[in-house]
Amino acid sequence: MGAKVKTIARRGSTLQERIFLIEIFKGMATTFGHFWRNLLDNSKLYVRHYPEVKPEIPVRWRGRHRLTSHEDGSVKCVACFMCQTNCPAQCIQIQAGERLDGKAEKMPVSFNIDLLECIYCGYCVEACPLDAIRMDTGIYSVTGKDRESFNMGIDDLLAKQGAFTEEDYKKGGA
Amino acid sequence: MADKIKLFVNGEEVEVESGKNLVDAVSAVGIEIPHLCYHPALGADGNCRMCLVGLEEGGPPLVPACKTPAQEGMKVLLDAEHIRKIQHDVMEFELINHPIDCPVCDQAGECKLQDYYMGYDRKDSRMTVPQVTKSKKLDFGGGVVHDQERCIVCGRCVRFLRQITKTGELGIINRTDTARVNIFPGRPIDNRYGLNVVDLCPVGAMTSSDFRFKQRVWFLKKVPSVCHGCAKGCSITIDHNREKYQDDIIYRFRPRLNQQVNGYFMCNDGRLSYRRENEGRLTQFRLGKNERDMLDVITGCNKEIAHSRKTVVLVSPDLSLEQMVSVKALAEKLGATLSGFSDGYIKTGDGDDYLISDDKAANRKGLEILGIDSSRKSFEEAMADAELLINFNNDLSLSYDESGIRSLLGDTRTIACSTHDDELTGQAHFALAISSYSEYAGTVINCDNVLQHFTKAVTKNNELPDVCAIAAELGSPLQNAGQAYAELQRAIGALSEYQPADIPAEGLNLNDSEAANVTA
Numbered sequence: 001m002g003a004k005v006k007t008i009a010r011r012g013s014t015l016q017e018r019i020f021l022i023e024i025f026k027g028m029a030t031t032f033g034h035f036w037r038n039l040l041d042n043s044k045l046y047v048r049h050y051p052e053v054k055p056e057i058p059v060r061w062r063g064r065h066r067l068t069s070h071e072d073g074s075v076k077c078v079a080c081f082m083c084q085t086n087c088p089a090q091c092i093q094i095q096a097g098e099r100l101d102g103k104a105e106k107m108p109v110s111f112n113i114d115l116l117e118c119i120y121c122g123y124c125v126e127a128c129p130l131d132a133i134r135m136d137t138g139i140y141s142v143t144g145k146d147r148e149s150f151n152m153g154i155d156d157l158l159a160k161q162g163a164f165t166e167e168d169y170k171k172g173g174a
Numbered sequence: 175m176a177d178k179i180k181l182f183v184n185g186e187e188v189e190v191e192s193g194k195n196l197v198d199a200v201s202a203v204g205i206e207i208p209h210l211c212y213h214p215a216l217g218a219d220g221n222c223r224m225c226l227v228g229l230e231e232g233g234p235p236l237v238p239a240c241k242t243p244a245q246e247g248m249k250v251l252l253d254a255e256h257i258r259k260i261q262h263d264v265m266e267f268e269l270i271n272h273p274i275d276c277p278v279c280d281q282a283g284e285c286k287l288q289d290y291y292m293g294y295d296r297k298d299s300r301m302t303v304p305q306v307t308k309s310k311k312l313d314f315g316g317g318v319v320h321d322q323e324r325c326i327v328c329g330r331c332v333r334f335l336r337q338i339t340k341t342g343e344l345g346i347i348n349r350t351d352t353a354r355v356n357i358f359p360g361r362p363i364d365n366r367y368g369l370n371v372v373d374l375c376p377v378g379a380m381t382s383s384d385f386r387f388k389q390r391v392w393f394l395k396k397v398p399s400v401c402h403g404c405a406k407g408c409s410i411t412i413d414h415n416r417e418k419y420q421d422d423i424i425y426r427f428r429p430r431l432n433q434q435v436n437g438y439f440m441c442n443d444g445r446l447s448y449r450r451e452n453e454g455r456l457t458q459f460r461l462g463k464n465e466r467d468m469l470d471v472i473t474g475c476n477k478e479i480a481h482s483r484k485t486v487v488l489v490s491p492d493l494s495l496e497q498m499v500s501v502k503a504l505a506e507k508l509g510a511t512l513s514g515f516s517d518g519y520i521k522t523g524d525g526d527d528y529l530i531s532d533d534k535a536a537n538r539k540g541l542e543i544l545g546i547d548s549s550r551k552s553f554e555e556a557m558a559d560a561e562l563l564i565n566f567n568n569d570l571s572l573s574y575d576e577s578g579i580r581s582l583l584g585d586t587r588t589i590a591c592s593t594h595d596d597e598l599t600g601q602a603h604f605a606l607a608i609s610s611y612s613e614y615a616g617t618v619i620n621c622d623n624v625l626q627h628f629t630k631a632v633t634k635n636n637e638l639p640d641v642c643a644i645a646a647e648l649g650s651p652l653q654n655a656g657q658a659y660a661e662l663q664r665a666i667g668a669l670s671e672y673q674p675a676d677i678p679a680e681g682l683n684l685n686d687s688e689a690a691n692v693t694a
Contacts, residue, residue: 080277081390093418096387105311106278106387129277 057138059164059172062122064139065113067157068132074101075158076132079108083124083133091117092124111154115142138163181248196239196250197225207252208261208290210268210376211328212240215438216337222328224264224290228257236260258294265295271306271351273323281378283391287326306351314344315362317369317383317442322354325379331355331371338439341365355379366530370439373428382426384446389415389425397631398430398679400618402492402611403444404525405533407620408436409679412448412612412631422632424448424612434624434680441530451612456595457636460605468606468639472647475564475589475604479648482562482587485510488553489546490567491519491535494616495625496658497641498537498544499665501566503658504650510564514541515553518572531621536611539619544665557582564589564648566641567608570598591644607638614640615655615674617662619684625666626681627674 016022038045048055057063068076079096091114099107124133137160144150162169176191183205190199197207198214211222218240225239228251239250251257268287276282308322332344332355343363347356357363363371372382394413401408409432416422427448429440459471466474479485487505489498491514498514505512516535525532541548550573557563563586570579579598590602593610612632619625639647642655652658663669668684669677 078278079387080282081393082277085390085392090418098387104278105275 055140057140057163059136059168061138061140062120062125062135063163064115064137064142064160065118065124065133065135065152065157066137066160066162067111067154068134068162069158070103074103075107075154076130077108077111078104078130078132079106079111080129082127082129086123086127088121088123089117089119091115091119108154111157113152113157115150115152116147133157134162134169136162136164136169179244179246181244181246181250183250184253185249190244192244192246194244196227196237196242196244196248199244200250205252207239208294209240210286210290210326211330213330213333213374213438216330216333216374219329219333222264222268222326224261224268226257226260226264227252228254261290261294262297265290266297266300268326269295269299270301271323272326273305273310275324279321279324279378280381280386280391281324281375285378286376308354312356313362313383314357314380315368316364318363318371319381319383319386320355321379321381322356324377325355326377327353327355328376329355330374330376331380334371334374335363335365335368338370339365339367343368344371366441366443366526367439367528369442369445370429373438385426394425395631397629399612399628399631400536400626401427401440401444401447402536402618403441403447403534405531405535405538405621406436406444406529407536407618407624407626408432408440408444408529409626409681410440410444414612414632416633421635423452424632430679432626432680434683435620435622435626436529439529443530448612450594451610451632454594454596455610456592456599456605456607457638458605458607460602462603463600471604471606472644475606475648478562478587478589478604479508479564484556484560485562485564486553486556486560486586487512488563488565488568488570489514489541490569491516491538491541491548492611493537493540493566493641494611494614494618495537495540495544495662495666496616496655497566497645498540498546499658499661500642500645500650500652500655502544502546503652503661504645504648507649507651511552511556511560512546513553513556514538514546514548514568515550516548516568516573517550518569518574533621536620537618539621539623543619554582557586560586562587562589564591565598565602566591566645567593569596571596591641606644608644609634609638609640613638617659617669617674617677620681623684624681625668625677625684627677 070076079094081094084092084094093112094108095110096106097109099105122135125135176193178189179192180187180189183200188203190203197209197212200207207225207227209225211219212225220238220241226236227239228235229237230249230251310321310323312320314320327346329346332346335344336342343357343361344355346353369382372380393415395415397412399410399412401410409430410427411430412424413426414422414424427445429436429438431438458465459468461471461474485508487501487510489501502512519535520533522532574582588602589604590599591606591608592599593608599605613630613634615630617625617627642658646653652661659674668682
């Protein structure tokens with residue numbers, strides 16, 4: 001089927017338009033109109049005063065990762081490598097070891113995410129069979145002073161709590 | 175070649191070998207009959223019922239394919255509605271008490287339960303009562319860890335230890351829900367083939383404590399190769415992987431089916447010999463104690479060789495045929511005495527009549543076929559007035575004790591080309607690191623005169639030259655393994671019609687081709 005075609009009249013051929021100066025002044029009038037209006041009263045401005053005012057992050061926003069833990073604080077992850085397998089950026093590096101606390105047989109000895117390589121696609125969260133990795137920290141701005149500081153270890157990932165209530169998180173489609 | 179018979183599977187005519195059961199016969203033509211307890215090396219047991227197939231006309235309507243010989247004109251039903259239902263029901267039954275701990279199970283990825291669930295079941299569990307729980311993580315000894323919950327009681331492990339090793343450490347105790355595989359109290363698995371039960375187990379009930387949690391199997395690259403642990407030369411699969419920012423290392427050896435050599439199995443020592451490929455390797459080139467560039471050391475070696483009035487070249491019986499040919503050509507060029515002396519590689523009484531050989535050298539037959547003298551007498555005579563010894567990875571510490579080596583070497587200068595860094599390499603005047611058998615392609619002949627070719631599996635970050643390359647640098651007229659192979663084809667008549675890639679995976683049995691036709 002052919003697409004709907006809308007014909008738009010070509011502009012720029014009248015005499016007034018061909019003497020560019022008039023059109024330029026008309027444009028400048030619009031520009032300065034906005035300039036003076038915003039300078040005198042900025043309450044209607046469509047701009048967020050970042051970083052003083054932070055945006056509200058929706059629950060489903062894929063922020064920086066964290067590892068979730070059981071109620072007693074032990075890590076939920078059992079080192080099944082599903083996230084590492086599914087990661088298209090190959091930014092997750094896990095080393096598995098024996099788990100002795102009776103929760104499972106296996107646990108991660110080290111769990112590294114290189115945030116400089118991560119593309120924040122959320123496939124790790126989708127792949128996890130145990131809800132052990134989430135991207136619900138609400139951290140959308142990851143900064144650091146050197147490369148090493150972007151390499152999150154297991155302790156860094158466990159330290160941060162989720163930014164939302166369990167109920168909201170579940171409602172968000174998880 | 176066995177006789178061919180014709181039978182029908184799902185109405186289609188297929189030609190299969192006679193004298194086999196239905197599972198083996200039709201799998202040879204690419205039709206899979208699912209089975210859990212049956213294993214070709216252990217025979218049919220018929221306890222899992224997964225291989226039930228329908229027969230049209232004659233005989234009972236349902237038969238276990240593992241116990242039914244393929245017969246002319248048989249009409250086998252595999253995809254009929256009622257067969258599908260049986261397969262589904264059997265799978266549902268197997269999975270009733272299965273813990274589904276695939277995330278922590280090392281078998282995940284090569285598990286028959288996973289494969290057959292996806293192929294024949296694909297339904298949720300209908301269990302409404304609590305699952306039967308059993309013991310997990312039992313140490314059965316011999317490096318085997320057992321999980322009774324994952325076990326489907328197929329009895330493959332029990333049959334292996336009774337039929338093949340004849341040690342019978344395992345048994346199935348109790349019945350129905352409480353049936354479980356266990357060792358007798360205080361009598362762990364204690365035989366030199368025990369780790370084969372890990373491969374045999376179709377599910378994750380038997381896992382290896384050595385490989386446990388090291389790597390998920392889908393990350394592993396699998397390359398066919400040949401074990402260099404002893405003269406038997408079992409066909410193996412090398413499972414290796416390069417983790418990000420790490421070096422390529424081997425995680426395990428597994429036996430590879432080769433009816434001419436090792437069948438389905440291999441010994442524990444061979445299986446664990448992968449560690450030697452990862453650890454203790456020599457990676458530097460040294461002049462005395464100082465690490466130098468490879469070319470500097472080679473230049474030094476060449477000067478040394480030019481000055482030496484009498485040179486002895488010693489080869490390891492582990493080298494591939496190509497490498498032996500290269501070294502032989504080098505020795506001829508230098509006018510040096512070539513020896514393959516390696517009596518220390520033979521551990522008398524260590525072998526058995528199955529897969530373990532007394533001789534721990536992988537390619538001693540190669541030395542013989544190439545006419546390389548390996549007698550102690552001629553080697554020691556040559557060493558008596560030698561000025562320079564070029565040692566190609568022959569571990570002299572196996573043949574001599576410390577004082578023996580000291581009196582043997584005397585003030586002889588040594589060039590040590592070695593895969594591993596040991597005391598002798600440390601004392602050598604020149605030390606050159608070379609690649610080991612997982613890092614090059616080559617050909618070896620085992621103790622039964624079976625010639626096998628293996629390909630390169632591992633690519634290290636710091637790739638080391640192989641013996642052929644070092645020999646060429648030291649003056650061998652054969653520049654690389656390809657030229658060495660061409661030379662080899664002249665020496666071994668049976669090879670003349672084969673390129674390395676064409677040598678069958680099962681190997682060439684030189685006994686029934688033309689071992690007598692050796693010209694070298």
